[in-house]
Amino acid sequence: MLMVRAIIRPEKKEEVLSELSRAGFHAATVIDVVGRGKQKGIKISGIIYDEIPKVMLMMAIRDEDKDDMIRLILKYARSSEQGAYGDGKIFISPVDQAYTISSGIPSL
Amino acid sequence: MKEIMAVVRMNKTSATKKALVEAGVAGFTAFKVEGRGKIVTNPSLILERKNELLLMAGEDQTGEAEKLITDFLVGTSICPQRLFTILAHDDEVDKIVQAIIAANKTCNNVGDGKIFILPIADAVRVRTGETGETAV
Numbered sequence: 451m452l453m454v455r456a457i458i459r460p461e462k463k464e465e466v467l468s469e470l471s472r473a474g475f476h477a478a479t480v481i482d483v484v485g486r487g488k489q490k491g492i493k494i495s496g497i498i499y500d501e502i503p504k505v506m507l508m509m510a511i512r513d514e515d516k517d518d519m520i521r522l523i524l525k526y527a528r529s530s531e532q533g534a535y536g537d538g539k540i541f542i543s544p545v546d547q548a549y550t551i552s553s554g555i556p557s558l
Numbered sequence: 559m560k561e562i563m564a565v566v567r568m569n570k571t572s573a574t575k576k577a578l579v580e581a582g583v584a585g586f587t588a589f590k591v592e593g594r595g596k597i598v599t600n601p602s603l604i605l606e607r608k609n610e611l612l613l614m615a616g617e618d619q620t621g622e623a624e625k626l627i628t629d630f631l632v633g634t635s636i637c638p639q640r641l642f643t644i645l646a647h648d649d650e651v652d653k654i655v656q657a658i659i660a661a662n663k664t665c666n667n668v669g670d671g672k673i674f675i676l677p678i679a680d681a682v683r684v685r686t687g688e689t690g691e692t693a694v
Contacts, residue, residue: 551566
């Protein structure tokens, strides 16, 4: 089991979520975050903005779904065909166990 | 060392906090998040609550209220949730998970949330600079 954390542009949230849902990855947790990346924020007319609003999607998936998930996020979170600075990042970490509270069963 | 991430109902925040204190872990971080879970494919699971909510909606000629209620119960809409992250020693994980489940279980069959357990490579206490298990 893996935890995928994708930081994407807020304006891409709806599209990414609906495409993920269509591909069968319906469950997601959405967090509004601020941050900066490798470009050290953006500089507009002399002012540096380094707390850029982004959206973080958190999804727990089975190991075999990883490639599908990454492909979908890469496809729909990009602001243009070739991508641009600020389109975001995807982090993947292992999950030891997941529990569904309603049933108490240890499964995804 | 493990990180326990629990996504629970918004109105279960204080119950969860209380359960954590009783389980012997007072430290946690909580976030306001939005989320959705698996789609409910079995309509009988939500039938009772649907009728209940429809009664509360009152006169509904446009069918808008019914659509909102269905989206909410089936899980196609994104709703506010609370995310707890708790750092725990390996041997305490099970106890904490059971405490969270006990505090958050409702009789609604679905939508009570999820708990994830992730491995943590290292932790540092800022005040003393301690690392590893002692920092938890």
